[in-house]
Amino acid sequence: MSRICVGVDFGGTSIKFGTVDDSNRRSETFQLDTPRDDGAEPVIAQIVRGVERSIAEAGVSREKVIGVGIGSPGPLDLGKGVIISLPNVPGMENVPLRDEVAKRVDLPTTLENDANAAAYGEFIAGAGRDTYEMVMLTLGTGVGSGVVHGGEIIHGAHGIGGEAGHLIVDPGGRPCGCGQRGCVEQYCSATFLARYTAERIRKQGEATSLAEVLDANGRLTAKDILEARNAGDALAEEVWEECCFHLAIACVSICRLLDPDCIVLAGGLTNAGEDLLEPVRRHASEQNWTLCEQKTEIRIATLGADAGAVGAAGVAWRVLGDSTNGAVRTGEC
């Protein structure tokens, strides 16, 4: 009978649960609502409930459960396993989530940030599972990111590494909520792409089929833009290409610094599939160095919304298990 770790993907509206066994095989996932009204206690209780159900559904005896991994939005204190605060969930300030869950389920528990956990999920069981060095960019409301180096998540010296969504791809460009200008996030997140396009239409009155959609719905989505682009709308084509260009610039800079096996794209924008991948790869190829063959592959994630729970379980395996990952490898150019 396999040993398992339980993965918990804790979010502002729901909590997802799943298990990963010692061969990185993953279970079906399920989700529970995030209690949002009474602070930390109901949240912790809900997580404990989900963990117990996961173990029951896995049908393994207790001693086969190695531990629990939690992925959570932050800011977190990873060293202490504490949620410092959660903008979207009231009452979650300075919650020692890792140790509280560990105590109540009586299993060793790990805490990782959600973007890193999702990247780790793709690394162990998704688009990056045949790789050793991987960077993931999740193109959603913002642009989340995780960097895996030699099977290990890169946290940096102060715990704020792996934020490829805030690489600067347009110095002096669009202001970002993080305080910088020209971040990847401002050009390549589904939300900001739609917002920027709507602003251009409103302010500059550009001729575009999207003006009607904007009038009708009061807003645009990335899907609206893609559809207009594929129907030949010039503005939609321009902003889509611009998004893909800046994403490609980020990919090239990532290759120069880290030279990963692959860069995995995830999140809402990747529903565009080849319509995203083709222009990103094309721009990356045009902007990339010619000193040697480009070997880093740009791929689309395969785990979808399960990546977080799978990755959280993977982190628990990495920290609590007897993984032999992490050897040094060299290459040539």
Added chain:
Amino acid sequence: MSRICVGVDFGGTSIKFGTVDDSNRRSETFQLDTPRDDGAEPVIAQIVRGVERSIAEAGVSREKVIGVGIGSPGPLDLGKGVIISLPNVPGMENVPLRDEVAKRVDLPTTLENDANAAAYGEFIAGAGRDTYEMVMLTLGTGVGSGVVHGGEIIHGAHGIGGEAGHLIVDPGGRPCGCGQRGCVEQYCSATFLARYTAERIRKQGEATSLAEVLDANGRLTAKDILEARNAGDALAEEVWEECCFHLAIACVSICRLLDPDCIVLAGGLTNAGEDLLEPVRRHASEQNWTLCEQKTEIRIATLGADAGAVGAAGVAWRVLGDSTNGAVRTGEC
């Protein structure tokens, strides 16, 4: 009596030698000419001569010598320890330098690229010696770079990582010899800064005190530009600030992806000292995110021309010694 590794910094005009002991204490270095006329054999013989002299000068018995580390320009095949070619030294194609030296000095030998070795030197015994995660940028003829993560040099999946000199800091900007546009190297190397400034004077006939210097010498140096800038010349001020701005953009992107303890600046341009450091830190602070305190320090290297030999010895220690570096560390933000 201490144990030592011998470090060899192999370059196109000279070869530098030094030793590092088991407490990262370094010896004086010395250098020998690089034989350039008869292919690999005299080069290997010269390296062997320097290694033997280093051991003799260290005054240790043979069994106290753990090994030899060589840093070399490339391209290299790091896995095989082979120099693939050396643009500036004829007859150095496909030379198995690592194994040839190992055989002749009868000591285990390592091969690393020169920029990585120099970064590692600053990491173990220079500006980064109190750190765990470090990135170095050497602002010389080009911009060399090395990334140290958890005491280990990052090579990437295909051996071409750690090239921060080719991060893109001006998408679509100045064409670089590497095939990209807008690389750090085009804005922040001493050579390219001087070349770009001279071109602007020649093509656009801008009013500047540097026009006289250019007329008199047929070329400019970074030192000329700095002197003119400090005397109040507007063009010199503009190009110097632009150089520091782009270097700062690179530093911010490095922080987002890797969050190092420090970024070390080395090479000719750092002779400017505070005149470089102040504007780079100022721009980095202005361009940096405001989500949490900036903890990554930007520093100037302290080993000068010895960094390569010291670092090559350090790599030998890392690979051949019994270092206990490399534990996982987490932080908070």
